[in-house]
Amino acid sequence: MSMWSAFANPLKFLRLSDWLAPLFYAASGLCIAWGLWQGLWVVPKDEYQGGDIMRVMFVHVPAAWLAMASYSALAVASFIWFIWRHELADIAAKVIAPLGAVWTALCLATGSIWGKPTWGTWWQWDDARMMSVLFLFFLFLGYMALRAAMDTRQKAARAGAILAMVGALNVPLIKFSVDLFTSLHQGASVMAAGGPKMAAVYLWPLMISALGHSLLFGALVMTSMRTEIRDRRTARLRAAALEGGGADA
Amino acid sequence: MTAAPLLSAFRQSLGEAWAGGAGALLPLGFLGGAAVLVPLGIGSDADTLRAVGPGILWVALALSSLVTLERIFQADAEDGTLDLWLQAGAPVSAIAAAKTLAHWLSAGLPLALFSPLLALMFQAEASPALLVNVGLYALGSLAFFFWGGVGAALSATVRRGGLLISLIALPLYVPTAIFGALAMSGGPGSTGAPLLLAASTLFACAVAPYAMAAALRLAAD
């Protein structure tokens, strides 16, 4: 319970994240470094998955995981704000969106780089995962654009929450339709990265990399939230100062 | 007696859509113009045109819904009508749905009815299938209008909201575009696709009005 109240109360959150964020940064650095070292130098390359280029998977798979996880986090934060109006939930939603968009773009870029030598094309319309991630990217962009277009933070919070929830309701349908679309057009070129048949040597480096990326994401979210909390407090103080000066007039 | 405000909203929106001067001719012209550009862009090869024709019409329908939706709630927010609807004593979601339906009738349905003609221009065989496609286009465009309506309601107070509507609505149009094109492909999986299209349209009609209502309350705030 005390953990939860820390996320509902900006002051408690500042105190908590004061030591938690550096911890996350350090842990994520270790995990990502170990994952990359394993991925780039230790594990054997897999010729069937494109030779050395398959090593991009140690960035690609964590990015794919975070693309989905961050949109889920956005939807959950929006839902919490919509029901309980905790300002911190809105702050979380606001900062998650651009970070999520960056990881989603990273996932698309690495997928494309991996795809060129293995599929012979930068973009594979038949690949359901690429398509789903692309639409996820558009959902993030729309969310950010909508928030930016609103004139007060209260309106940005409300509009953003509505859109994030509509988007979250649609994600399963989009996913299903894209899967259907690609299953009917599928060629022989598609291979299963991250599928259940993956060799065990890749599994641990992948898991640790994914953990590292998640910790980094969490740390960046905390840092951005701290900035946003202080931004809002500054704006409040400035408004109060202006008010004090203007009240005499 | 809550049906009266809904009828009024419906009637007003219909009147507004026609008051542009050309009424349903304007969206038709848009669709025709967009579709005619395609052969100019990709060449006049009959087989190619036959293959892309149904898809082009889906894209044109999606675009025309976006273009016509920009003003549906924005005008109401600007001239104060929105305040009156919020006080009309009917659920805001129902009013939003009535207005969206009216816009679909004047800008979506005519395009669907017009589709066989364009299909013929895209070298399709004249067959009863073209008439079935009218129904599919009508069904799918209804989903376009409802999801587009959510974007329109969210950006009702935004200057140059049209661009924002497109960005917001684009991912929401994906299932309809996929199911609709699949239903007309005649390939594997096309027999069940009309049902999927109907289901996703129903989903849009069920969910979108509530999102529109929340967004309209925000626009008035």
Add this chain to the structure above:
Amino acid sequence: MNSEAVPLLTGTGLGMIRGERVLFREIGLTLRAGEALVLRGANGTGKTTLLRILAGLTRPETGRVTRAAPCHWFGHREGLKPQETPRTHLTLWARAWGPGADIDAVLTRMGLARPADVAARYLSAGQRRRTALARLLLEDRPVWLLDEPYTALDADGRALVDTLITQHRAKGGALIAAIHGEAGFPASGDLTL
């Protein structure tokens, strides 16, 4: 006047923030049958926002509004579509709110008999305001929330507003009006923001 009457509209602890600016805080008011409350305050003190909160159009940051009776909102924007005429506009809203209003009588009453069939895009600002005011007569709602009811009206029009208000109060209605420096308003009390 009649302080025993049941309140038609109550606001308690109302506060509003726009962006980071505090518009007002801890506003409380009670409106009873027959009362006419005037809202005063300089530009930008939140008169319109408070009225919109009372009308249920804007969500307050703090506090609660209790409405015991339906209300009419009359704001800066007339809610007229360019292609509507006063007659079609009033017919539409009479239908939306429930039948029974005599449109011709309302038009005559508001001095709109002559431009009744002129599209709103050709009406003068005063005629547009009169059309919007006419909506108050379409359905009997005990509470009127008027934001600057005199704007753009001629002497005749202002007298008409006063008459409407007097008759509304005599029927047991009540109202709150945001007014800017109008001395002769027949008020029963006022509230300064």
